[in-house]
Amino acid sequence: MIFSLNRRFSANILRIFLLLSLLAVSSCGGKIGYGVLAWSVPDHDLHAGDVVPVFVQSNIGKVYVIGSKDSKDRLEVPLWQIQLYKSRSAARKAAQRDAEYRYTYALVKIDGLPIRSAPENTARQVYRLRAGQQIKLVRKGEGAPVMSGNSALPGDWYEVMTDDGSLGWCYSYNLTIIDEREYTGEQIVQTDSGPDPVLENLLSRAWYPDSWRTMIESSRIDLDKISPQWGFFPGRDSLVARIEDETGVRTFPYSSVVRGDDGDYRFEGSTLSVQVRRRNSILVQFTDENGMPQAHYFAALDSSPESLVSEERARRDSVLESIRSLSRAFSSGNYGVLQFPETGRFLWSGYQLLSPQIIPAGSGAGGSVENRVFIPASWSGDFDGVLSFKFDGSDSWIHFLYQLSSEGLKLEHVLSVKDALVQSRNLTPTVLFFSPANEVY
Incomplete structure (x- = not known):
């Protein structure tokens, strides 16, 4: 208990000693150097980039005591708000180096906007901003563009400082950049009166x-x-x-x-x-x-999504019905018998010459058929569209360009399909021709 009291007494004595030392230094007007303001102090007409005398550094209070422009007033500012130099000339040289963005700040548009350790979107987050927060732009940097899908978002990477001295890099897409000399202090978002x-x-x-x-x-x-x-x-x-x-x-x-x-x-x-x-x-x-x-x-x-789906399904069914109206079964001497017993289903026997290069082994004898893939408009004179087959024993669709005539059904196998559109024909295509059969096998 006595030891604890002694420690408290010693700590109090130390605080008093430091306070007296600060007062003594301030009263005699001595300087420890010159500082460059990193953030403006508008109440004292001080702006980022101003060079001011620094009289005291308090690591306990985490402040500098600085002078105003005319050196008559003394004020405390956080340590982060000053870059300290030993001479006025060194401070002025540093201020000149960062003069381009001296008056440049930004307002944050969205909550959660990250500040990163480097000018790239995969760099470590060092700070998360809040909507409406004001930050200081220090300098523009070169960095990796921020992507949205396959497109780069407009903007630039800036090294920025927050209002508590945190430093890092932020992409300007979600920032409103302002000049403090022109900024009126109005909120970044406002509600208009009357209906919008x-x-x-x-x-x-x-x-x-x-x-x-x-x-x-x-x-x-x-x-x-x-x-x-x-x-x-x-x-x-x-x-x-x-x-x-x-x-x-x-x-x-x-x-x-x-x-x-x-x-x-x-x-x-x-x-x-x-x-x-x-x-x-x-x-x-x-x-x-x-x-x-x-x-x-x-x-x-x-149109609603439900009507889009309904209309497209009806269109696909009508394509298959047009084939079934010619014949429900088609035969080929080389590629077997292809039947359409009902809309959306097929049976295929005797396709051994197509397996396993086109039809995987073990696919079975039937499955689903759809008109689910499209052809370029310029091909419409050569083909009616695409028939896609999915065997019950397989997980993949097999696509054929098709042409229907009174003579029968012509199929041409294609591999190059992207986003439901045939991109190109095979260099050496496999072409099948089926004649209408007189009976269903």
Whole structure:
């Protein structure tokens, strides 16, 4: 107990001694060097890059005592806010080196924006910013572009400083860059008075992947890439926005939606923001769980996903029915008998010459047939389309260009298929010809 009291007494004596020392140094006007401000002190008309005298460094209080421009006032600033040099000339030289971004700050657009240890999106995170936070731009750097899908997001890498002195690199895509001499201090997001018809349209609709609109315009509907559950759903009533696709579901609880100065809509309380490109097209952006920026395009459609799926299935069935209307069975001297007993099903016997090069061994005698793949428009004079066969004993689809005539069914095997579109014909194609059979085998 006595030992504990002695330690407290000694600590108090030390604090008093340090305080008296600071007062003595301040009163005699001695300097320990000159500092370059890293962050502006507007209340004292001091700006980043100003060179000021430094009188005291307190590692206990973690502050410097500096002078104002006219050296009459003394004020304390955090240690991180000063770069200390022994001479005025060295400080001025350092200030000149960083003068380009002296007045340049930025406001953060989204919650969770990462600051990284290096100018690349895979570098270690050193800080996570919050929406509306102000940071200082130190310098521009060269780094790896930030990608969204196959496209690079616009912007540059900057070395930045936060308002607590943390340093690192941040990509400017989600920053609003400002000059402090021109910035009025208004909030980065503001709520307009009166109804906003663009926001009303945004919140009142379901939005689906923009690639669906491309499929509709090209009349090539890939049913493997359409589901009524996929899309962007703003959650106007629930205040929970949702993005759902083949990879899963992401939810974004939010408190309100406000319009930013650059015209985008921010879902407050989340990292989600939306840019309305046209009345029926939007860009949705957010930061994922790994701190990576994501961007996805969505569109409002004139038809519902359910009707798109229904119409495409009806189109495919009509193609198969046109073949069955000529004959339900076709025969070939080399490639056996091909039957279509019902829409969407086939039976194939005697195909040994095609196995295993085209039809895998053990595939069985039948399976599913669909008109699920498309041909380039320029091929329409040579082929009617593509028939795809999936044997019950196999997991893969086998694709054939087909041409139907009164003489029978011509098939040509193809391998090069991407995104439900035949890319090219084989250099040495296998061509099959089947004549209509008089009976079903």
